[in-house]
Amino acid sequence: MQPAGTNAQPAGAADPAADSGGAGVSGMQDTPPATSTGVTYHADIRPVIEARCLGCHVEGGSGPFPLDTYEAVDAFGGLVVDAVMTRRMPPWLADSSNCRKLKHDQRLTDDQLALFEQWMAEGFEEGDPATYSPIVEAQAPDIGEPTIVATAARPYQLRANYEEYVCLELDASFPEDTYVTAMDLVPEHEEFVHHAIVSSGSGRCSALGTVAENIYSHRPGARTLVFEEGDALLIPAGSQLAVEFHYNTLFTERGADVPTDQSALRLWTLPAGQTPQRVITRYPFHDLTISIPVGATDATAGGSVGMGTASSPPGGGWATGEIIGVTPHMHALGKSFNELVRKADGTEVCLIDVPDWDWEWQLDYFFTEEDVVQTERSDTLIQRCAYSNTAADQPVVDGVQQSPSFTRFGQDSADEMCLGYVWFRYNWSDL
Numbered sequence: 218m219q220p221a222g223t224n225a226q227p228a229g230a231a232d233p234a235a236d237s238g239g240a241g242v243s244g245m246q247d248t249p250p251a252t253s254t255g256v257t258y259h260a261d262i263r264p265v266i267e268a269r270c271l272g273c274h275v276e277g278g279s280g281p282f283p284l285d286t287y288e289a290v291d292a293f294g295g296l297v298v299d300a301v302m303t304r305r306m307p308p309w310l311a312d313s314s315n316c317r318k319l320k321h322d323q324r325l326t327d328d329q330l331a332l333f334e335q336w337m338a339e340g341f342e343e344g345d346p347a348t349y350s351p352i353v354e355a356q357a358p359d360i361g362e363p364t365i366v367a368t369a370a371r372p373y374q375l376r377a378n379y380e381e382y383v384c385l386e387l388d389a390s391f392p393e394d395t396y397v398t399a400m401d402l403v404p405e406h407e408e409f410v411h412h413a414i415v416s417s418g419s420g421r422c423s424a425l426g427t428v429a430e431n432i433y434s435h436r437p438g439a440r441t442l443v444f445e446e447g448d449a450l451l452i453p454a455g456s457q458l459a460v461e462f463h464y465n466t467l468f469t470e471r472g473a474d475v476p477t478d479q480s481a482l483r484l485w486t487l488p489a490g491q492t493p494q495r496v497i498t499r500y501p502f503h504d505l506t507i508s509i510p511v512g513a514t515d516a517t518a519g520g521s522v523g524m525g526t527a528s529s530p531p532g533g534g535w536a537t538g539e540i541i542g543v544t545p546h547m548h549a550l551g552k553s554f555n556e557l558v559r560k561a562d563g564t565e566v567c568l569i570d571v572p573d574w575d576w577e578w579q580l581d582y583f584f585t586e587e588d589v590v591q592t593e594r595s596d597t598l599i600q601r602c603a604y605s606n607t608a609a610d611q612p613v614v615d616g617v618q619q620s621p622s623f624t625r626f627g628q629d630s631a632d633e634m635c636l637g638y639v640w641f642r643y644n645w646s647d648l
């Protein structure tokens with residue numbers, strides 16, 4: 218009898234994770250290893266989970282449980298496969314198959330879905346750690362340290378077992394026009410900060426109704442938003458910043474000790490006096506006439522706006538610009554969201570296709586540079602929202618599912634919206 222560990226030595230030395238495979242090695246001398254041609258955790262599932270799930274599903278992350286070991290994934294095996302197969306996870310609502318290709322697309326491919334399905338059918342096999350190789354992703358650009366880090370003046374005391382929307386004004390001032398090349402929001406307590414919407418302008422929380430001022434939305438697992446080289450978003454001189462935080466501590470016990478939060482907005486800006494090559498604006502395309510009767514399953518809203526009309530976004534210039542992305546926004550009754558450009562000859566260019574809306578996941582979608590859409594004065598921007606207002610569609614508030622009621626446009630979560638933030642980019646020289 219050879220010592221059990223001998224054969225495993227080379228692999229173990231190369232990959233520390235192989236140590237955990239030791240338990241299976243003892244039988245190897247007597248019975249040949251089961252030569253599985255099937256799908257295994259280490260060879261097929263782990264690389265996908267590392268690339269698409271661990272941004273959130275780690276200890277202290279925004280996901281409700283870690284998925285960073287075989288044991289953890291195996292423990293939730295059926296649930297994990299179901300979340301993947303139904304595309305609930307990873308959160309990424311836009312379907313690019315007949316629309317724009319998106320930067321950092323998080324959707325699993327159909328082939329990857331098939332692997333998860335087969336892995337379950339074959340009994341969630343662990344496999345050999347030596348067969349693991351990571352999915353290599355493009356490196357994020359090195360943007361150095363932020364130039365502005367802004368927080369609320371005081372830490373905000375959270376309440377246990379509670380969900381709330383709080384507007385906090387940030388301690389930052391902009392004596393001159395400031396051009397932002399990258400931004401993010403760093404939650405002090407990632408597990409409690411569900412969303413945060415940053416607005417620039419009057420900056421006063423009382424004025425937050427003006428969606429035109431929203432410049433950034435944070436959500437769990439968000440990465441730093443880095444504009445292309447030469448691009449920047451303008452914060453005009455005299456602006457102030459406010460953030461509407463959506464805090465959620467519902468999974469803590471009532472009366473438990475919960476911390477204060479003082480999350481930080483980080484901005485990377487151009488040096489004072491420097492102007493960007495291309496300016497970015499976020500145009501809020503709204504429908505204020507929404508009306509959704511009780512029981513409706515096919516209510517719609519939306520609208521169209523000519524690119525050459527006077528109602529240009531702040532900064533102007535959009536008729537001759539480019540559309541680089543869309544951030545769809547609806548509330549709980551939303552079913553689907555589509556945004557497109559209709560050319561003068563009637564052809565339609567898809568901007569974003571969200572076939573299955575989920576109001577928990579308000580994401581920004583940016584097109585790959587090859588898929589950016591040039592606009593002309595004769596173009597029409599079209600937005601389509603669909604809703605369903607049955608008993609089953611209602612949001613759960615404080616553990617109670619609300620009953621359907623006639624629903625109109627409004628800011629409250631019980632109201633609805635059909636709002637697309639269209640990200641425009643135009644040449645500084647065209648202004």
Ligand code: HEC
Pocket residue numbers: 265266269270271272273274279280281293296297299300301305306307308437438439577
């Ligand atoms: C952007 C952060 C994020 C990413 C990335 C993410 N999750 Fe989640 N996940 C969450 C959050 C938050 C919840 C709890 C709220 C919810 O269910 O939406 C959750 C819930 C779950 C659940 C339990 C609820 C359900 O819907 O079944 C499973 C299982 C799950 N995630 C699996 C995965 C898998 C597998 C991946 C990768 C393929 C993944 N998640 C990627 C944040 C994330």
